[in-house]
Amino acid sequence: MKKMISQLHKAGLPPGTPLHVGELKSNTSLVTICGLGENVYWEKITDNIEECRKILGEAAPIQWVNIDGLARIDLLQEIGSFFNLHPLTIEDIFDTSQRPKQEEYEGYTYFTCRALSLAEITGAIESEQVSLIIGSSYVLSVSERETDLFTTTRKRLKMNKGGVRLRGTDYLAYSLLDMIVDHYFVVLEKTGERLETLEESILRKPDNATLQTIHTLKREMIAMRQAAWPLREAIVGLEQSGTVFVDSADSLHLRDVYSHVVQIIDTIEIYREMLSGMLDIYLSSVNNKLNEVMKILTIFAAIFIPLTLISGIYGMNFRFMPELEWLYGYPFALGLMAATAIVLLGYFRCKKWL
Amino acid sequence: MKKMISQLHKAGLPPGTPLHVGELKSNTSLVTICGLGENVYWEKITDNIEECRKILGEAAPIQWVNIDGLARIDLLQEIGSFFNLHPLTIEDIFDTSQRPKQEEYEGYTYFTCRALSLAEITGAIESEQVSLIIGSSYVLSVSERETDLFTTTRKRLKMNKGGVRLRGTDYLAYSLLDMIVDHYFVVLEKTGERLETLEESILRKPDNATLQTIHTLKREMIAMRQAAWPLREAIVGLEQSGTVFVDSADSLHLRDVYSHVVQIIDTIEIYREMLSGMLDIYLSSVNNKLNEVMKILTIFAAIFIPLTLISGIYGMNFRFMPELEWLYGYPFALGLMAATAIVLLGYFRCKKWL
Amino acid sequence: MKKMISQLHKAGLPPGTPLHVGELKSNTSLVTICGLGENVYWEKITDNIEECRKILGEAAPIQWVNIDGLARIDLLQEIGSFFNLHPLTIEDIFDTSQRPKQEEYEGYTYFTCRALSLAEITGAIESEQVSLIIGSSYVLSVSERETDLFTTTRKRLKMNKGGVRLRGTDYLAYSLLDMIVDHYFVVLEKTGERLETLEESILRKPDNATLQTIHTLKREMIAMRQAAWPLREAIVGLEQSGTVFVDSADSLHLRDVYSHVVQIIDTIEIYREMLSGMLDIYLSSVNNKLNEVMKILTIFAAIFIPLTLISGIYGMNFRFMPELEWLYGYPFALGLMAATAIVLLGYFRCKKWL
């Protein structure tokens, strides 16, 4: 998530120059083009410009062009010019530090948002930018690296479950968006588990590491909220664009995604509140520990110091000290000490310290 | 309440697939169908598809179909197809992690919200999703498990108090909604009692358990607010829908429910503020305890250490120490100690520590 | 103020049933009816239904019906049916836990808000609900118990100061509302004085009781804000209702009340901010005390422990210890101790602890 907040800027280049901004997450750019129609389904993969151009030329009611990886600017520019994309759109695709947004261009709608996933080893939340370009006969989806985000969609298209292939580019775009939003739930669920683990560890053994975990999670939740909030607005933008999702059936589906995003935002809020609570409990535990330590010190000091005084008194070298001559002077002194100790112990017990 | 934030997501299924999301709270689905009219009242219970279809076919001015439990997807789909419900509505009914909302579909209004109740043993706040589908001649209510939420409404319908049966589906839907909102007050009242108990226990014996109770209650209040806030919006949605609650009399009743929800939200805010105050008092109590402990330590140490020094001095083995030879040297030393102790005690009394 | 947040709910009764919700603050219901006109003024008090009906039948350009106490539901229903009040209005009057609001009904405007007063003995802020029903020829005001809230208004009406009696029901309603809002200022002023007392006591002797007073005041301010905020909206509602306060002169007066309420809200904000400040100062005082205690402990321990060591050294029983044989060994040891003490005192003085 840290990468979201570094390498944000582009050197003073003329606007409209497609330049990669942000960490480059893949060294290749793999183009997968699917031709979709009632009885049509073909899928071709390439990373060659010539070949790409040829495949794009093949007729199909709907074309879904998916690009994984942003390494090949030339390839994207070729595809962009094929679909008449505005230079600013191309530039935006390569600026991977963007805020989710939806923008109307002539002939297509541009939509960008962040897809979340969990890092395999560390379990940290990773985020990458996914751009969708929705035209009347094509959908172009660009992600920062090869993911299995859209594998399920592709399978469903192949099998034409629910007549997916007949339903136009809006429905295809909706399916892709739905997939992205579903992955937010996966991440949230995992975060929920981490929160539970954390809660236990706070009670068991609170240390500075726990505190840092709390803050790491807090920051991740903020970053997630910063991905989800504008996503919500962007979906409203899609709904009101007037060029896509005009059909009421598609609009219903979009409303569904919208309510999912709202639910995600709500859950993030609950998580943040939980983290605040944990912070309080952590700080209180530390304080309680200090109290505990101080009580023990006080009890030890308060009991032994008077006893030491007694021993000191009978260690004085005065010539005339009657107790010293007593036969049972020593047991008397020990008894005095014991009595003092018992009285003090009773006092601390009555103070509920023991 | 914890269950609200787990199992949120649905695997990558095609949209419109009715699949249960969230914890399954009942293993059955019990359908209760009531036929209502001026002189008509019948009530039939079934969990058999065939039978259900037959009962639904029976004529009555208004039908109220109540389903308890989400276990039987087939049953709900049957009823859904009888009333021409949109697949997304069916899907939404089964997704029990939804945010309260109101949506217009062709021929009916879909309304979903959370009903709150108190767990019998633990007293924890439990929440379940209740969906209402309001058509022109029927109301369909779906809850996650068998509850006595609507028992009172059913009695009133049977006895036709206030001509309830004559007043159309809007009024019936309002009655059900009113019941749900009334239960929020029950929960709030109980929470109020818990807050009072908590307040006393903070002053009597503040420990880490108290702190956790504070945070549990805080989180419950947040979850409740997250149930109440969108409920308010959903009721506004009902009021503005243009298809239900168009009659001004019904609209007045809805306004009444609306003001109840606003009142609930206000009370939640007060409770949250009270909890924040308790947190402060708790933390301050812990600090005060530390102060108390430290004062006692300081008093003990500050009084006995000088006395020990005196005893140490007269325990020194110098050959020429005039006091040691004095007849009243020993009482003199004891007197010196007593005097020192009294001076120090006076000092601490004047510091208001004793 | 605590009573605002308990007994909030009504058992599952059919809507429109007038049932008292909240603590019953009076055992009677006293009806005072005033007939007002240019040359007309009469005032009759009763708690008998028959008599009440008769008085209401007496003609007067404007009738002001004031009811103190909610004990007699039958009486209110009688009056309600005389003025054709909607059942929901009657229900609202008896639900004393309502949020301030303004609602349009056929033939009248319903307005409810909270009147504040100070408890005579404890000085706590008390709040009761006051409902105003403004018709074209009558004003009905209902309060929870006998108060002297409207005594001044009555006097002024009797003396017809400023031609009050000529100015219609809007002006009468405004006068009542103005009285209610004026009492908020009385409460705020008293609270201001309590804040000053509190501030002094924090500096003089901060203890847990002070902390609780801070939180009691905080909570009272929240409750007051929750009374004042919706009052503001309700007044806006009156202004925009289109049925009352349509005359620009009356509208000016209402604007005046509105700006008073805004001023009240501002003052509450300042008070809350002051309370937060006091909380900080309180916590800091507690911390400072701890520091003070620890410094004294440290000074005592750090000075006397080395001296004790010296006395211990010369208390050792080695056969060959030259100092012990010195003639001035004892004074030398005492001098060593004094020197050590002086050096250490100098050290603490230079640390600015003394």
Add this chain to the structure above:
Amino acid sequence: MKKMISQLHKAGLPPGTPLHVGELKSNTSLVTICGLGENVYWEKITDNIEECRKILGEAAPIQWVNIDGLARIDLLQEIGSFFNLHPLTIEDIFDTSQRPKQEEYEGYTYFTCRALSLAEITGAIESEQVSLIIGSSYVLSVSERETDLFTTTRKRLKMNKGGVRLRGTDYLAYSLLDMIVDHYFVVLEKTGERLETLEESILRKPDNATLQTIHTLKREMIAMRQAAWPLREAIVGLEQSGTVFVDSADSLHLRDVYSHVVQIIDTIEIYREMLSGMLDIYLSSVNNKLNEVMKILTIFAAIFIPLTLISGIYGMNFRFMPELEWLYGYPFALGLMAATAIVLLGYFRCKKWL
């Protein structure tokens, strides 16, 4: 600033009664009337009603009536009746606890805001209410006491710099408002200096007095914000009133004042944030001091207690203790003590405490 929050209310008087609310800041009411025109300038001062009436009767294209002090209600009523002011306007002028606001009356615009100044001796922020009444041929300005707020404006009018006298009442009102807003900057600048002093004193010698200064400043900033926020709205009200500042040139000037007020609000926010930061640093300093004290105590105790034990051991009276008989027993014991002390010092140095 404290005076803003006391004496807020007016006893239950009929509305429209001009009664002074708030602390009376002056015992007189001095009226300064200026006649302004292209070639006209006269200025007359009086506090006599008769004389005042006569001066007001003298013709001049524009009359600027300035009143300093609210002691003479009769004088203001006379002037009010001359200009046909609404009784509520008069009442508002005397209620010095008002929120800044702008109100349209027939024939004039009423504008009230708070003018800030610094108390000469204490440097505390003082605030007084200034009311402006802007008619088509006169401007009436009322302040709570004699100030030099408008001295510069008067000079400029006398010299007719920039043709001020020709520019109508809007421009005159704008000049007065501009003066008031400029004084906010003076106060802010002084506050900035106090913040710098405070910051240093926190680092040098943090005590409870520092804390109180922080909270005093915080409260002053809140009061200032409560003066500045509604002022902003009131200026917007002026701009949109439709009766004043309709000329686009005047509107530009008003926009300028508006952006100054926004800048003031921004600066107040920064100051508040700075104060929060100082509070944190203060609390942290107190904590650090405690740490410091505890370290010293720990070092003293941990070093001398073991040494005392050693001396205690060799002070035991066992008959058979070989060390006691050694020739170099005493130096050996002293050496043991020194060694122990050195080891412990090394330990604390390695802990980085020394």
Add this chain to the structure above:
Amino acid sequence: MKKMISQLHKAGLPPGTPLHVGELKSNTSLVTICGLGENVYWEKITDNIEECRKILGEAAPIQWVNIDGLARIDLLQEIGSFFNLHPLTIEDIFDTSQRPKQEEYEGYTYFTCRALSLAEITGAIESEQVSLIIGSSYVLSVSERETDLFTTTRKRLKMNKGGVRLRGTDYLAYSLLDMIVDHYFVVLEKTGERLETLEESILRKPDNATLQTIHTLKREMIAMRQAAWPLREAIVGLEQSGTVFVDSADSLHLRDVYSHVVQIIDTIEIYREMLSGMLDIYLSSVNNKLNEVMKILTIFAAIFIPLTLISGIYGMNFRFMPELEWLYGYPFALGLMAATAIVLLGYFRCKKWL
């Protein structure tokens, strides 16, 4: 950044007087005039009024006048009168404490915002005001001192990359604005690095200096947000002005800058949240240190005080103390001490303190 909040006010001068407000950052005013056209490019630098007037007279499709430094009021007034600028515009240019804003004047649009840069030595964030005046055939840009902010733009114009010179004043203004916004990213990136350094230093060695750095950064972030927030509004103002950026192509570019500013604001929020987290960790570290210190004190005191007691007991001078006569009394006493120490060490180990 501190300079943003000092010297805010202008003495009581008549409005419209160009007077420098804020710290004067340059002692000169250097005018660079560029003539731009399809085949035209010339660039002339002067600080002489006469020369300046002559150059301005030279024809060119577009003139870009850039002024570095605000020292020469006369020069700016000359240029202002050449382009018919309103006196308030000139005044605003010299008031360097302004909030970013956009204002429409007759014939031109006035736009002002803050350009950020990093101080060369200290790395502190510096901010200066840049004003843009966009006419139909000229762009006037004024900055507070000589910067290299627009060097890249100038190069690009010289080389006419992307046909920049053909695209009108809107595009030129956009290029300048884009440069300014790009520098915000540079500053943010540097701040991100400082945050990382800070985070490490908190864990390594938290002291009061760390705390102050946190607050310095917090304040810088607030100042940056106060520069960025109104910038966003000002850009919206440009978009909606109706006189500039009316062409849809230019509007797209402006939308791009807008989304950059939103991204900047988002990043600032994340940074602020990170700083809050660091503050928590810092305070917790301090607390933990105290705990650490107290544990060591407690362990030392609790172990050695009992041992001292034992030694004291056997230092008592009773005549009849059997142990003293034992042959192995001394080893026995030492053994008792060792045993006691071991038991206590075991106790603390079991408490997990060791």
